[in-house]
Structure formats: structure tokens, C-alpha cells
Amino acid sequence: MKLSAPVFQLKRRAKLMARSAGMPLHAALDTIAREEGFARWSLLSSQLAAGSLSGALLGRLADGDLVLIAGRPGQGKTMLGLQLLLDAARDGRRAVFFTLEFTERQARHHIRSLAGDGAENTNIADAVEIVTSDEISADYIIRHLAGAARGTVAVIDYLQILDQQRRKPPLGEQVRALGDFARASGVAIGVLSQIDRSFDPADKRLPDIHDIRLPNLVDLGLFTKACFLHGGEAQIQHVA
Structure with a gap:
């Protein structure tokens, strides 16, 4: 979404x-944000941060990377994942969003809003594939991406619900399968992840690999890179 002013x-x-x-500054900021089409200022600033960060993240992605994109709710991890796909599509790559959270209509709305106005931006937004099946799991994703060109970028929304249904393999097995597939195919896969509630920004500015919420056992060393977000800041780091 294009802002009316810098x-x-x-x-x-x-x-x-x-x-x-005579009103608090945070209330005035939220008022301005609503005029720009955002519910509050933090959402507006998160979108701006995602726009610049996604370019840096895409530039550091290697073919075959398995990347964690992690943050608490409202910190911009979903926007970053979607912006990463938009940037990949602009770069001429295949871009695929696998989501167990959004409907296709909701996901398309968010992607088009991020892309901005104009026919060219709409075409880029519509080039991002959206997959919303309840069957999404590592096996499903690997089948869907079979034969994908090296440099394809996929984003999974999100880690902690991949094995929510008992008929799906354990989360650790799915992450290992995704990592093996990424390395073999050259597809870069980003996985959105929640941060544990125990993370306290008073103790450290940004969460890290130790703050990933893991309801089930996962070897986080299977990821090659991670991007952590909080309070408008972000850090990209190597894991493996």
C-alpha cells in the first residue's frame, strides 16, 4: 500500500x-495510520520495515536455504514473508505461499495491499501462488514443488501448526524432510514461526533461536538461516 506522504x-x-x-502522541500516530488504511501505527511501521528487510533477506538467500522467520504476534513476520515472495516474483522467480491460517481471498488481499497500486504491481502480486489446503504438510509441499526451478522461493505459514493434525508426521520429521528437499532441489523455503511467551524484550532487544516456541521436539539446527523480529528491529543470522 502506497502512503500519501513519506x-x-x-x-x-x-x-x-x-x-x-492535546492528545497522546501514540493516539495521534494511530489516527494518521487509520487515514493511511492501517488499523494502528505499529502495523504501518511493520509494513515499511518488511519492505526494506525483505530485500536484504532475499539478497542473502542461497538456493536450498531453509529459513526461520520468527517473531511475536504483530511484529511483522507474516508481512515479511509475503513481501519476500513479492520481491522474488519481481525478480522473475516462482513464489509460493503455503498457509494454514488464511483463506485464499485473505492472503490475496494482503499480498495486493503490500504490492501497491497499478497494473504492474497487481500482476506481480497475482504471480504469487497461494496454497490453502488443510492437507499442507512437508509431504504436500514437496509434492507441490516437485520440478520447481532452482531459485524458487516458498513461504510456509506457519511452523507450529504443520503437525497439528495427528495424521500428519511429527514436526521434527517434517522439518528434516523440508530441509532435505530444499538442498536437493535448490528451492529456498521460509518458515514463519512463533516466539515463546517467555521472551522478554526487557532482557534482550530481539528473540533468538532459543526463544522459538516448540510444542513438539524439532532440531532447529536443520535450518540454515533465521530472521528474528521485534519492536521494529530485525536480525538475520546463520543457524547451521
Whole structure:
């Protein structure tokens, strides 16, 4: 979604509004965000952060990477995953979003909003494949991506529910299968992940690999890279 003005001008407008109306700055920022089509300022800033971070992440992706994209709710991990797919599509790569959370209509709406207005941006947004089947698991994803060209980028939404249904293999087995497939095929796979509630930003600014919420046993060393987000900051690091 394109903003009506650069973000520094929007912040200046919010400060003037807060001063003239005698309201808290955070309330003025949220008001400005709603005028721009966002429910609150944190969502607007998360989208901006995702736009710049995704380019850095795509630039550091190697064919065959298995990447964790992790953060607490509302910190922008889903936006980052979708923006990564948009950037991949702009780069001429196949881009696929596997989601157990969104309907296809919801996912398409978010992707088009991130892409912005204009026929060219709409075409890029619509080039991102969306897969919403309840059968999504490592086996399903591997079958869907069989024969995909090296450099294809896929994002899975999200790690902790891949084995929610008992008929699906344990999460650890699925992550291992995805890693083996990524290395063999050259497909780069990003996996959105929740952060454990025990993470306290008062102790450290950003979560790390030790803060991943794991209801079931997973060898996180199977991932090659990780990107952690919190409070508008992010860090990309090697895992394996």
C-alpha cells in the first residue's frame, strides 16, 4: 500500500495533531495510520520495515536455504514473508505461499495491499501462488514443488501448526524432510514461526533461536538461516 506522504512527514503531522488536540502522541500516530488504511501505527511501521528487510533477506538467500522467520504476534513476520515472495516474483522467480491460517481471498488481499497500486504491481502480486489446503504438510509441499526451478522461493505459514493434525508426521520429521528437499532441489523455503511467551524484550532487544516456541521436539539446527523480529528491529543470522 502506497502512503500519501513519506513516513517522516506522517510523523510530523501526528506530532502537530497531538499538540493541537492535546492528545497522546501514540493516539495521534494511530489516527494518521487509520487515514493511511492501517488499523494502528505499529502495523504501518511493520509494513515499511518488511519492505526494506525483505530485500536484504532475499539478497542473502542461497538456493536450498531453509529459513526461520520468527517473531511475536504483530511484529511483522507474516508481512515479511509475503513481501519476500513479492520481491522474488519481481525478480522473475516462482513464489509460493503455503498457509494454514488464511483463506485464499485473505492472503490475496494482503499480498495486493503490500504490492501497491497499478497494473504492474497487481500482476506481480497475482504471480504469487497461494496454497490453502488443510492437507499442507512437508509431504504436500514437496509434492507441490516437485520440478520447481532452482531459485524458487516458498513461504510456509506457519511452523507450529504443520503437525497439528495427528495424521500428519511429527514436526521434527517434517522439518528434516523440508530441509532435505530444499538442498536437493535448490528451492529456498521460509518458515514463519512463533516466539515463546517467555521472551522478554526487557532482557534482550530481539528473540533468538532459543526463544522459538516448540510444542513438539524439532532440531532447529536443520535450518540454515533465521530472521528474528521485534519492536521494529530485525536480525538475520546463520543457524547451521
